[in-house]
Amino acid sequence: MRNTKSRMDITFDSNAPSIVVKIPEYRHGYSDILNRGGTIRCITEITADNIEDCKELFQMVTELRHLDGMKGGIALNESEYMATTILQEAKPLTEVIYSNADEVVAQGQYIFETLWKNAVPAVKRIKEIEEGKTTEYITKILSRSEGSLNEQKLGDILFNAKEIDMVSSAEGLSMGYNYFKFMTKEEEEEEGERIRREKCAIRVLIEASKDNVELVKKYIDLGIEVRYLMQEPSIYFAVTNRDMMATIERMEMEELAESLLYSNDPHYVERFKLIFERLWNDSKPADEIINLLEKDEEIPFIETIENSGRTISLIRGLIAKANNEVLGIIPSYEALLRQIDMGMFDHIVKSSGGKKISVKILVTDKIKSQDSNGIITIEKGKYRLSLRRKNSEDMNSADKTSEFTINEMNNLTLRSVFSENIRPQMGMIIVDKCKSIVIEPKETDSDNILSHIGMASYSNSTQISKSYATMFESLWNYSKMYDLIEKSIERLKTHDRMQREFIDIVAHELRTPLQSILGLTEILKSRTKEKETKDILVTINENGNRLHRFVENVLTATKLEGYFSKIPRETFDLSSLLKEIVDLYKERFANINRSNVPHSKEIHFECKGFDKVCMVNANKLHMSMVITNILENAISFIPLKQKGLITITVSQSGKDVIVHIRDNGEGIHPEILHRLFTKFASKSFYGSGLGLYNCRKIMHMHHGGIWAKNNPSNEKGATFSFRLPLRS
Known part of the structure; x- marks a missing residue:
C-alpha cells in the first residue's frame, strides 16, 4: 500500500471486509492512498453475514462491487502484484504471493478487469439483501425429460408471485385451473386457523375460439382478467414480478411442455413484461367477445396492411366471396388502367357469374378516349375492357358525369365523375356492407403495379363497412347531382347574359329619345314667357332627368355585372x-x-x-x-x-x-x-x-x-x- 502512487485494485472473498475495517494497519493504509489522491477499486462477495462490514468498507474505497463466489484475493498497483488463497475473518494475512515482474502485473490487471466487468455495484447488492430480493440470476432451459421441469417446480416459481401475466393455450389453462383456483383464494387454513393471504393479480391472454369459451368463463368467475387474442400467439409464456417462463410448444392435454426457458434475470423479466403489455393492449376483453363466439359471429377488427401483394390478395378474396354487393372507388384514371392491367375487372366478371351481385365502381376522374358511339375500349396488358355508355342519347352534352356498363354486364356500373370537389385521395372497396378495405395510393414512377399501392386498412366490422358504404352512396349520388348543378349553373349564366343584353338594348333605346326630350324641353323653357307653360316644362324636365338617371343606373349595373x-x-x-x-x-x-x-x-x-x-x-x-x-x-x-x-x-x-x-x-x-x-x-x-x-x-x-x-x-x-x- 505504501508503494501505491495513484491506484490500487483489490479483490477478496467474503471474509476479508472484516480484516480491512477492523485492523488499523489496513484502515490507515487505505486512508493514506486516498489522501494522496489515489483511487481504490474493490471487489468482494457481499452477504447477509458481512453486510455491515461491507457498508463500512464502502466508505473507505473509491468504488466497491459484488461478485458471487469470490475466493482468495489479489491486489495490484502500478508496478506490483500480490495474491493470497486463504483469508481469515478479522486476521491479517500470513501467506502471500508477490511479484513486481511487468508480465505478472499485466496478467493480474487483466484478471481484475475481467472480474470488474462481471461484478455488480455494491449499492445494488446491499439493497437486494435488505429488501429480500433474489440475487442469483439464472437463465436456463428446464427439461421434463431431465427432471428439472415438473408441476412442483412450476408451482414453486408461481406460488410467491405478487402478479402473474400469462399467454396460454386452452390446454395450459385447463391444466392449471385448480392451481389458479387455489391462488385466488383470499383465505387458507393452516394448523386449524384461517389465514388471510395476499391476493395475486393475474391476467391471462388466450386465442379467441368457441372451443375455450366455457373454460374462459370459469377463469372469469375466479376474478381473473381474461382477454382474447385475434391470432394464435407465436410463443406461450408467463411472467411474474420476478420470474419468467416461455415455450414455443403447445401443451397437450394434461401434459407439460417438453422444455421451457426460465429466467429470473431482470432484463428477461422486463422484456417479457413489455411483450405482454403490447399483446394486452391489442387484445379484446373476453366478456365482450364470448357472446359473438357463442353465436358463431365474426369478431370485428381493424388491421393495417403494409404488404401490397397481400392487399391485392385480400381484395380478390373479398370480391370472390361477395353475395350481394361490391362498391369500389378508384381515385384516378391511371389507377383504373392499373386495375385493368392486373385483371381486377376480369376477376369481378368471373366472380359475379351466376350471382345476382350489384357492382358499382366510382372513378373520380375523366374516362378518356371515348368514341362517337359512346363506347370505350381499353386494352392493358392481356386484358381488354369495353365500356358502353348508358343513356347514349346524352353523350354529346356537356355532361361531366358518365355511366358505363362493362363487357355487357347490366349489373355492373362504372361511373366517372371529374370534379375537384370530389377527388378522394384513397381507394376503397366495400363488400356486402360487412367488410371493407381502404387503400392509400403511392406516387411513384415505377412500372411495377404493386409499387403504386401503399398502406391499407382492412376491417370486418359491419358498422365501419356500413359507414363507408354510406359515404360511397353519398359520393355516387353527389356525382350525379353535381352534374345537374353544373348544367343548371350553365343555364343560369346563359339566361343572365341574355337578360343583361336585353336590358342593355332597352336602356340604349330609351336613352336616345330621352336626350331629345330633355334638349327640346330646355329650348322651349328658354323661349316661352307664360308662367303656366314654364311650370309644366320644369316638371317635364325634372321627371325626364329622373328617368335619364334610371337609364344610366341600369346601363352601369349591366356593365358592372359583366365583370368589367x-x-x-x-x-x-x-x-x-x-x-x-x-x-x-x-x-x-x-x-x-x-x-x-x-x-x-x-x-x-x-x-x-x-x-x-x-x-x-x-x-x-x-x-x-x-x-x-x-x-x-x-x-x-x-x-x-x-x-x-x-x-x-x-x-x-x-x-x-x-x-x-x-x-x-x-x-x-x-x-x-x-x-x-x-x-x-x-x-x-x-x-x-x-x-x-x-x-x-x-x-x-x-x-x-x-x-x-x-x-x-x-x-x-x-x-x-x-x-x-x-x-x-
Whole structure:
C-alpha cells in the first residue's frame, strides 16, 4: 500500500471486509492512498453475514462491487502484484504471493478487469439483501425429460408471485385451473386457523375460439382478467414480478411442455413484461367477445396492411366471396388502367357469374378516349375492357358525369365523375356492407403495379363497412347531382347574359329619345314667357332627368355585372372633384330659387376639409357617379317644406381618404337599412334601388368601401360614407 502512487485494485472473498475495517494497519493504509489522491477499486462477495462490514468498507474505497463466489484475493498497483488463497475473518494475512515482474502485473490487471466487468455495484447488492430480493440470476432451459421441469417446480416459481401475466393455450389453462383456483383464494387454513393471504393479480391472454369459451368463463368467475387474442400467439409464456417462463410448444392435454426457458434475470423479466403489455393492449376483453363466439359471429377488427401483394390478395378474396354487393372507388384514371392491367375487372366478371351481385365502381376522374358511339375500349396488358355508355342519347352534352356498363354486364356500373370537389385521395372497396378495405395510393414512377399501392386498412366490422358504404352512396349520388348543378349553373349564366343584353338594348333605346326630350324641353323653357307653360316644362324636365338617371343606373349595373373590372384609371384630387360636383349643385339650386319655381326645394351645402389634397388613382367618371348618386339620394329624402342642409366632410385616415355626406332628411327606413346596397333595395317612389348597388360595386372594384347609417335619434337624416385608398 505504501508503494501505491495513484491506484490500487483489490479483490477478496467474503471474509476479508472484516480484516480491512477492523485492523488499523489496513484502515490507515487505505486512508493514506486516498489522501494522496489515489483511487481504490474493490471487489468482494457481499452477504447477509458481512453486510455491515461491507457498508463500512464502502466508505473507505473509491468504488466497491459484488461478485458471487469470490475466493482468495489479489491486489495490484502500478508496478506490483500480490495474491493470497486463504483469508481469515478479522486476521491479517500470513501467506502471500508477490511479484513486481511487468508480465505478472499485466496478467493480474487483466484478471481484475475481467472480474470488474462481471461484478455488480455494491449499492445494488446491499439493497437486494435488505429488501429480500433474489440475487442469483439464472437463465436456463428446464427439461421434463431431465427432471428439472415438473408441476412442483412450476408451482414453486408461481406460488410467491405478487402478479402473474400469462399467454396460454386452452390446454395450459385447463391444466392449471385448480392451481389458479387455489391462488385466488383470499383465505387458507393452516394448523386449524384461517389465514388471510395476499391476493395475486393475474391476467391471462388466450386465442379467441368457441372451443375455450366455457373454460374462459370459469377463469372469469375466479376474478381473473381474461382477454382474447385475434391470432394464435407465436410463443406461450408467463411472467411474474420476478420470474419468467416461455415455450414455443403447445401443451397437450394434461401434459407439460417438453422444455421451457426460465429466467429470473431482470432484463428477461422486463422484456417479457413489455411483450405482454403490447399483446394486452391489442387484445379484446373476453366478456365482450364470448357472446359473438357463442353465436358463431365474426369478431370485428381493424388491421393495417403494409404488404401490397397481400392487399391485392385480400381484395380478390373479398370480391370472390361477395353475395350481394361490391362498391369500389378508384381515385384516378391511371389507377383504373392499373386495375385493368392486373385483371381486377376480369376477376369481378368471373366472380359475379351466376350471382345476382350489384357492382358499382366510382372513378373520380375523366374516362378518356371515348368514341362517337359512346363506347370505350381499353386494352392493358392481356386484358381488354369495353365500356358502353348508358343513356347514349346524352353523350354529346356537356355532361361531366358518365355511366358505363362493362363487357355487357347490366349489373355492373362504372361511373366517372371529374370534379375537384370530389377527388378522394384513397381507394376503397366495400363488400356486402360487412367488410371493407381502404387503400392509400403511392406516387411513384415505377412500372411495377404493386409499387403504386401503399398502406391499407382492412376491417370486418359491419358498422365501419356500413359507414363507408354510406359515404360511397353519398359520393355516387353527389356525382350525379353535381352534374345537374353544373348544367343548371350553365343555364343560369346563359339566361343572365341574355337578360343583361336585353336590358342593355332597352336602356340604349330609351336613352336616345330621352336626350331629345330633355334638349327640346330646355329650348322651349328658354323661349316661352307664360308662367303656366314654364311650370309644366320644369316638371317635364325634372321627371325626364329622373328617368335619364334610371337609364344610366341600369346601363352601369349591366356593365358592372359583366365583370368589367379592368376599368381605366387616372390620378386626380378627390377634394377637387367633390368641389366641382358640389358647385354644380349649388348653382342648380340657386337658379331654381331665382326663378321662383313652385314646389322646389331649398337646399344648402356645407363643405369641410376640401382644402386637403387627396390624390387617388381611380376612374373619375365612376367616382362622379358615386358622389352624384349619394347627393341625389340626400336631396330626394329632404321634404319640400323643409330647409335642407347637406354637409360633405373630407378626412384622411392612415392610407385612406374618407368622405362623409350627411343630410337632415327623412333618414333610412329600418326595414331596408341592412340591405341598402343590394340590387333594387328601395322603400319609396324616389328611386329604383340600383344606384347604391352600383356605388357598392364601384367602390369594391377600387378596393374601397361604402356604408350608411341613420343620424342619432335626436337629429334628422342619415350619413353616407365611402372610403378610397390614397395613391401610394
